[in-house]
Amino acid sequence: MTRAGAWVRERQATVSAYALCAVLFAIGALHSSGFAAASNIRQLLVFASFVGFAALGQTLVILAGGLDLSVPWLMAFGGIELSRLSVSGVPAVPAIVIVVAIGLAIGVVNGIGVTWLRVAPIVMTLAIGGLIQSYLLAVGQLKSTGDQVPAAAVDLASNRLGPAPVIAVVWLLCAVLTGVVISRTAFGRRVIAAGANDVVATLSGMRVARVRVATYAISGAAATFGGVVLSGYVGTTYLDIGAPYLFTSIAAVIVGGASILGGRGTYWGTVAGALTLTVLSALLPLFKLSTAGLEIVYGIVILVGVWLSSNGRTALAGLGRGSLRPPSTQEVGSDATD
Amino acid sequence: MSATATTRRRGLALGLRRRWSPGNLVTAGILVTLAIVDVSIQPALANLVQIGLLLQTALPLVLVAVAQTLVVLVGGIDLSVGGMFVVANAITVVWVGGAGGAHQALLLVALAAGLAMGLLNGMLVVGLRFEPFIATLGTWTIFNGIALTILPTDGGTPPPMLTTLVNGTFAGIPSSIVILAVIFGVWRGLRATRFGVRLYAVGADDERARLNGTPVRRVRLAAYVLAGLCAAIGGIYAAGATQSGTPTAGDAYILTTVAAVVIGGTSLRGGEGGVGLTIMGALALTLISDIVQAVNFAVWVSVAASAGLLLVLVAARSLLEIRLQRRRA
Numbered sequence: 001m002t003r004a005g006a007w008v009r010e011r012q013a014t015v016s017a018y019a020l021c022a023v024l025f026a027i028g029a030l031h032s033s034g035f036a037a038a039s040n041i042r043q044l045l046v047f048a049s050f051v052g053f054a055a056l057g058q059t060l061v062i063l064a065g066g067l068d069l070s071v072p073w074l075m076a077f078g079g080i081e082l083s084r085l086s087v088s089g090v091p092a093v094p095a096i097v098i099v100v101a102i103g104l105a106i107g108v109v110n111g112i113g114v115t116w117l118r119v120a121p122i123v124m125t126l127a128i129g130g131l132i133q134s135y136l137l138a139v140g141q142l143k144s145t146g147d148q149v150p151a152a153a154v155d156l157a158s159n160r161l162g163p164a165p166v167i168a169v170v171w172l173l174c175a176v177l178t179g180v181v182i183s184r185t186a187f188g189r190r191v192i193a194a195g196a197n198d199v200v201a202t203l204s205g206m207r208v209a210r211v212r213v214a215t216y217a218i219s220g221a222a223a224t225f226g227g228v229v230l231s232g233y234v235g236t237t238y239l240d241i242g243a244p245y246l247f248t249s250i251a252a253v254i255v256g257g258a259s260i261l262g263g264r265g266t267y268w269g270t271v272a273g274a275l276t277l278t279v280l281s282a283l284l285p286l287f288k289l290s291t292a293g294l295e296i297v298y299g300i301v302i303l304v305g306v307w308l309s310s311n312g313r314t315a316l317a318g319l320g321r322g323s324l325r326p327p328s329t330q331e332v333g334s335d336a337t338d
Numbered sequence: 339m340s341a342t343a344t345t346r347r348r349g350l351a352l353g354l355r356r357r358w359s360p361g362n363l364v365t366a367g368i369l370v371t372l373a374i375v376d377v378s379i380q381p382a383l384a385n386l387v388q389i390g391l392l393l394q395t396a397l398p399l400v401l402v403a404v405a406q407t408l409v410v411l412v413g414g415i416d417l418s419v420g421g422m423f424v425v426a427n428a429i430t431v432v433w434v435g436g437a438g439g440a441h442q443a444l445l446l447v448a449l450a451a452g453l454a455m456g457l458l459n460g461m462l463v464v465g466l467r468f469e470p471f472i473a474t475l476g477t478w479t480i481f482n483g484i485a486l487t488i489l490p491t492d493g494g495t496p497p498p499m500l501t502t503l504v505n506g507t508f509a510g511i512p513s514s515i516v517i518l519a520v521i522f523g524v525w526r527g528l529r530a531t532r533f534g535v536r537l538y539a540v541g542a543d544d545e546r547a548r549l550n551g552t553p554v555r556r557v558r559l560a561a562y563v564l565a566g567l568c569a570a571i572g573g574i575y576a577a578g579a580t581q582s583g584t585p586t587a588g589d590a591y592i593l594t595t596v597a598a599v600v601i602g603g604t605s606l607r608g609g610e611g612g613v614g615l616t617i618m619g620a621l622a623l624t625l626i627s628d629i630v631q632a633v634n635f636a637v638w639v640s641v642a643a644s645a646g647l648l649l650v651l652v653a654a655r656s657l658l659e660i661r662l663q664r665r666r667a
Binding site for chain 2 (some may be wrong): 132136205247291300302
């Protein structure tokens with residue numbers, strides 16, 4: 001019991017992110033019976049996976065003390081370059097591999113700029129994003145064919161594996177892998193050490209620069225892959241397809257309880273953040289809220305979510321032993337009395 | 339008292355040295371080069387009216403970038419500048435019919451909204467101790483939503499008074515040139531006040547500033563509030579210049595303002611740089627897109643040139659810095 005209590009306390013930020021997500025989902029399910037239907041849940045999972053992929057690398061980058069603003073352009077690049085390759089006759093699977101590999105290489109460039117050139121992450125990834133954008137604009141002008149997305153990407157985004165969408169299963173596997181990498185491997189510990197205090201990390205013999213470059217590379221690959229899947233789902237590609245993910249990829253990480261300064265956070269928290277943001281955007285139309293209302297509530301939820309993940313326990317303790325407390329903190333409370 | 343005096347003396351010394359630092363000369367050099375290129379491509383540009391029109395397209399970015407600079411100087415970042423811009427933009431154009439003759443009141447509402455939004459950002463950062471990035475990430479989307487609520491689609495009409503001001507002249511000089519001069523003049527004035535010095539002190543090292551007796555929290559709050567005001571003025575001006583409101587125009591400003599600030603040479607770490615540099619950065623970005631349009635190149639060239647300039651400049655600056663550090667060590 002005490003161990004369970006300690007487990008919860010250690011992961012308080014992640015737990016509160018899942019609690020927020022569960023509360024929002026419960027509100028939707030109570031309000032309309034269709035919200036908890038299998039088809040709706042499947043759709044939510046697919047949408048959440050796009051955010052999840054965009055935020056996967058972002059989590060690692062932020063953990064290591066950086067930030068990746070090139071994510072939306074990498075996503076647009078993923079879709080557009082894939083359709084270009086498949087129009088010129090490259091089979092789908094190699095094409096996806098090539099595109100993701102280019103995304104990885106762009107991430108490496110981001111990483112080199114941030115580490116060896118010591119350019120601020122915001123500026124470096126912003127400039128690289130601008131260069132990707134200009135490439136996509138140039139390509140858009142040259143092309144004569146429509147933006148067809150290869151069937152493999154469409155299948156990936158729309159097929160099902162048993163009850164679950166294929167892409168959600170892929171996301172779950174990636175999440176498990178990322179979670180294990182962050183918490184159980186030397187690389188994960190180095191990422192967190194680099195973000196927590198890079199001077200100490202350097203002095204203790206760690207190659208901080210290499211670790212950081214690796215996080216940007218992963219972010220490049222993951223965001224590009226997210227773009228491939230997203231364009232497969234939408235069925236077409238366009239320049240602004242990734243635009244919403246500049247905001248959501250960072251917001252998911254932060255709502256998931258990670259520190260924007262690095263050194264603290266988990267990918268499981270980000271998964272909760274991605275689910276929370278997706279449930280929220282599906283929830284608001286039920287209450288007849290327009291896009292404008294959605295944006296306002298989005299912002300408030302992010303601020304409240306971040307505030308809760310850093311001050312949540314104190315706030316809940318202040319509320320006393322009310323019956324409305326989430327189960328996690330009740331568990332902590334009963335541990336204390338035991 | 340003596341502590342403040344020392345701060346001021348140091349501030350002034352810094353100011354004097356900065357004016358001649360190679361970094362500023364590089365920014366000025368780039369701006370002059372771009373201006374010469376632009377004028378040689380289109381010789382018609384070399385008269386007051388044409389320059390006025392060019393500055394008219396540059397001013398919204400200049401104003402929003404100035405807002406960003408104030409926050410960056412105190413070591414923060416403001417992702418919500420675009421949001422504050424569109425809220426003021428929407429307020430300016432939406433109620434002209436309803437407000438009857440009281441158009442001035444409408445402009446005051448837009449300015450007050452800017453102050454209020456800046457205050458909200460400042461209170462989140464200073465009062466609730468949010469990271470600036472997170473606080474303004476949240477308020478960015480909140481402000482965007484508010485703008486869309488006020489003005490759901492592009493359109494509306496700005497008050498006639500504003501249109502006259504934006505397109506008018508002062509003693510034969512187009513108002514955009516005068517406004518730019520006023521912005522710079524106000525900044526030079528502010529820079530010389532105690533508040534101006536404190537702004538740099540807080541950004542350079544807030545712990546030392548606190549020990550020197552600077553009210554760090556109040557200075558930081560004021561920077562965010564002033565940023566709200568500047569972004570709102572930008573929104574009002576854009577409404578006058580384009581003759582309508584665009585509630586979705588804000589997002590582009592997040593990245594372009596950071597680019598203008600950095601190209602100008604203000605350090606994102608805070609305490610270094612200034613509004614004058616940012617004005618040069620924003621004008622350089624405007625000239626790039628003007629040149630690209632003039633020679634009929636595609637849009638991607640302009641995007642690539644802006645991003646390329648940003649990249650080359652920051653890389654060159656930081657390589658220089660690394661070399662200086664090595665030499666000292």
